[in-house]
Amino acid sequence: MLAGIGFIAPLLAYLVIFYAYPLYENVSMSLHRFTRATYVTGEAPYAGGDIYREVISSAQFWPTVLQTATFVVVSLVFQYSIGLGLAVFFQRHFPLSVVMRGLFLVPWLLPIIVSATTWQWMMDADSGIINRLIGVVGSDPVWWLNSDNSLWAVIIANIWLGIPFNLVILYSGLQGVPVELYEAAAIDGAGRGRQFWHITLPLLKPVTAVTLLLGFVYTLKVVDIIWIMTTGTGSSQTLATWAYSMAFGKGASAVIKYSEASVIGSILLLVALVMGFVHLFVQRRQEAV
Amino acid sequence: MNSRRRWAIAAGAVVAVASLAACGGGDNGAEEALTTVTFWDPYPQHDENSDWATYVEACAPEGMSLERTSIPNGDILNELTTAVKEDTAPSVVLLDNPAVPDAAVSGLLAPAEDAGIETEGPDENLAGPGTIDGTTYGVPIGANTLGLYYNETILEDAGVDPAGITSWDSLNAALQKVTGAGHQGITLAGISGEEGTFQFLPWFWGAGADLSDPGSDAAVEAGQLLSDWIGAGYAPKSAITDNQSASWDLFLTGEYAFAENGSWFAQAASELEFGAKMMPIPAKDGGAAPVPTGGEFAVAPTHKDNASAHYAAANEVIDCLVGAGNQVTTDDMLGYFAANGEERQQQIDADPIWEPWADAITSAEGRTTDLGPDYTAASGAISEAEQAALNAAGDEKAVRAAFEEAAQQVAQ
Numbered sequence: 001m002l003a004g005i006g007f008i009a010p011l012l013a014y015l016v017i018f019y020a021y022p023l024y025e026n027v028s029m030s031l032h033r034f035t036r037a038t039y040v041t042g043e044a045p046y047a048g049g050d051i052y053r054e055v056i057s058s059a060q061f062w063p064t065v066l067q068t069a070t071f072v073v074v075s076l077v078f079q080y081s082i083g084l085g086l087a088v089f090f091q092r093h094f095p096l097s098v099v100m101r102g103l104f105l106v107p108w109l110l111p112i113i114v115s116a117t118t119w120q121w122m123m124d125a126d127s128g129i130i131n132r133l134i135g136v137v138g139s140d141p142v143w144w145l146n147s148d149n150s151l152w153a154v155i156i157a158n159i160w161l162g163i164p165f166n167l168v169i170l171y172s173g174l175q176g177v178p179v180e181l182y183e184a185a186a187i188d189g190a191g192r193g194r195q196f197w198h199i200t201l202p203l204l205k206p207v208t209a210v211t212l213l214l215g216f217v218y219t220l221k222v223v224d225i226i227w228i229m230t231t232g233t234g235s236s237q238t239l240a241t242w243a244y245s246m247a248f249g250k251g252a253s254a255v256i257k258y259s260e261a262s263v264i265g266s267i268l269l270l271v272a273l274v275m276g277f278v279h280l281f282v283q284r285r286q287e288a289v
Numbered sequence: 290m291n292s293r294r295r296w297a298i299a300a301g302a303v304v305a306v307a308s309l310a311a312c313g314g315g316d317n318g319a320e321e322a323l324t325t326v327t328f329w330d331p332y333p334q335h336d337e338n339s340d341w342a343t344y345v346e347a348c349a350p351e352g353m354s355l356e357r358t359s360i361p362n363g364d365i366l367n368e369l370t371t372a373v374k375e376d377t378a379p380s381v382v383l384l385d386n387p388a389v390p391d392a393a394v395s396g397l398l399a400p401a402e403d404a405g406i407e408t409e410g411p412d413e414n415l416a417g418p419g420t421i422d423g424t425t426y427g428v429p430i431g432a433n434t435l436g437l438y439y440n441e442t443i444l445e446d447a448g449v450d451p452a453g454i455t456s457w458d459s460l461n462a463a464l465q466k467v468t469g470a471g472h473q474g475i476t477l478a479g480i481s482g483e484e485g486t487f488q489f490l491p492w493f494w495g496a497g498a499d500l501s502d503p504g505s506d507a508a509v510e511a512g513q514l515l516s517d518w519i520g521a522g523y524a525p526k527s528a529i530t531d532n533q534s535a536s537w538d539l540f541l542t543g544e545y546a547f548a549e550n551g552s553w554f555a556q557a558a559s560e561l562e563f564g565a566k567m568m569p570i571p572a573k574d575g576g577a578a579p580v581p582t583g584g585e586f587a588v589a590p591t592h593k594d595n596a597s598a599h600y601a602a603a604n605e606v607i608d609c610l611v612g613a614g615n616q617v618t619t620d621d622m623l624g625y626f627a628a629n630g631e632e633r634q635q636q637i638d639a640d641p642i643w644e645p646w647a648d649a650i651t652s653a654e655g656r657t658t659d660l661g662p663d664y665t666a667a668s669g670a671i672s673e674a675e676q677a678a679l680n681a682a683g684d685e686k687a688v689r690a691a692f693e694e695a696a697q698q699v700a701q
Binding site for chain 1 (some may be wrong): 374392398527
């Protein structure tokens with residue numbers, strides 16, 4: 001009995017110190033009014049749900065939620081479908097397929113500061129390469145990082161960034177699909193399209209669920225690529241960049257707002273948690289089938 | 290789970306936490322002599338082998354060594370906040386001047402009087418941000434400010450006489466001429482945040498606007514000026530995300546006729562092939578616009594344990610850096626102006642590249658002098674309005690709406 005406790009104690013201590021305590025602090029911060037002076041004086045009056053009400057009723061909240069939802073959903077749809085398309089494509093072995101598959105991992109390997117800055121250059125309204133290409137086709141240049149367009153600019157960059165992750169996971173998922181099924185289907189006269197819809201996609205379901213869940217959580221908390229490209233200005237402000245800007249007094253929020261930032265942090269945690277339960281539910285249903 | 294087991298688990302966790310806490314160790318509060326004096330500055334561009342590092346380390350008080358840490362400007366105040374909480378703050382910090390009031394009212398800084406720091410000497414306009422509600426917290430390490438650089442080759446080619454640019458109208462006329470001759474107009478940094486506000490203030494103040502009222506007609510005019518530059522293609526659209534280094538890089542291409550940028554680039558500008566000169570930023574109706582002061586303040590953070598030893602060490606280090614006779618050496622190294630008028634005159638006499646800046650720095654204004662700690666919120670609101678104005682690319686309704694919104698935010 002005692003020995004059992006001895007074995008579990010380090011894990012428990014780790015969980016308490018590195019998970020439970022920070023979580024508790026975050027929630028506590030969102031219920032008290034923290035200012036910079038709080039760090040010195042320790043004074044943080046209890047505000048109950050007031051700060052939640054203030055944040056949710058602020059003019060920025062709902063537009064930011066909508067932008068976050070757009071950012072996450074559009075990113076995921078394209079990352080997943082392009083990643084799946086490429087994974088299926090690379091399933092056939094052809095000369096240089098391994099090298100090409102390796103090249104698709106580049107976005108994953110580059111430091112984000114490098115790739116985000118490069119996207120910023122490419123999307124420069126006056127001299128960026130994307131506008132030059134558009135000019136060749138004869139269209140008017142686009143002011144990509146303008147406050148109206150910046151959400152789409154960061155979505156494009158984020159899709160590019162997320163393709164390798166989807167490609168790698170879905171590709172390894174495809175390796176688990178027995179080749180015999182395809183052979184049998186081919187004998188029964190199923191074409192490549194039918195094979196994809198009736199074999200590949202259904203058998204990839206568990207992998208798809210994990211990919212989308214992880215992708216959702218990663219995308220929800222993306223700060224770096226947006227911050228480097230636009231400092232979260234205009235329509236590119238998401239809940240995560242908003243929280244970052246308030247927590248550190250950077251960008252649009254010059255004044256540091258610890259409590260408001262932790263309100264957003266708590267909301268993001270809650271959303272991620274709900275998605276986790278959705279994943280568990282889907283998984284359990286699949287196992288039951 | 291039975292209650293004995295639950296109790297035991299709880300006890301195990303407590304023991305583990307307590308043993309971790311014990312590693313942190315506690316100070317018994319006794320005054321002891323410092324062996325190292327810690328020093329923070331926001332200059333990561335000067336690494337540990339740089340001349341600046343050697344210079345600062347040589348300022349260690351006798352019998353002590355100096356440990357310098359560089360933290361990016363945007364992070365130093367937040368780092369200081371947590372360090373003061375843990376009582377692990379450095380003895381000396383070089384803090385960006387608009388951050389000083391915020392730090393002071395949050396209780397992060399020791400008043401200069403308590404720390405024994407000599408505050409006489411710097412010119413009043415440069416020392417302004419260090420005094421909050423009558424209490425002085427630090428001394429400027431030096432100062433920098435903004436000017437309008439121009440590309441001599443382009444102006445000559447376009448037939449523009451730089452001496453004729455004395456107001457917004459004559460500047461706009463010059464921009465029209467250079468862009469008409471196939472060149473680019475002006476680079477500036479409109480990035481969201483304090484850096485963008487810093488760059489906007491010469492136009493804001495030059496129109497006669499006041500920080501306490503960002504919704505005034507004058508403020509709108511300043512926003513409209515920059516908005517029109519984007520709309521007319523005089524300024525690059527990347528101004529909305531450019532910081533001062535990025536906008537300087539654009540000027541370095543030699544394609545742009547003008548660049549609003551800092552005196553810290555004066556040395557680099559003097560070495561450019563196309564011939565880059567500086568003129569004061571014009572005010573709307575003529576004359577030089579008031580420009581904001583930049584640069585850091587040397588301050589002593591508050592300490593709980595061993596406070597007097599920290600303050601004494603801070604005092605010696607600060608005196609070594611900015612005391613009488615030492616300012617010029619320090620500021621030459623940083624590309625700053627000495628904060629004391631007489632010492633600055635020596636500096637300007639010794640190097641002709643500083644000459645055109647002399648008046649600008651003498652008449653420069655502290656950003657926080659009027660509003661004190663409230664400046665931070667006003668700056669944020671103005672930065673947002675400026676961003677909106679640049680994005681509007683000339684749309685007058687949108688520019689006015691943006692500044693009215695800023696006024697509302699400041700009023701709250």
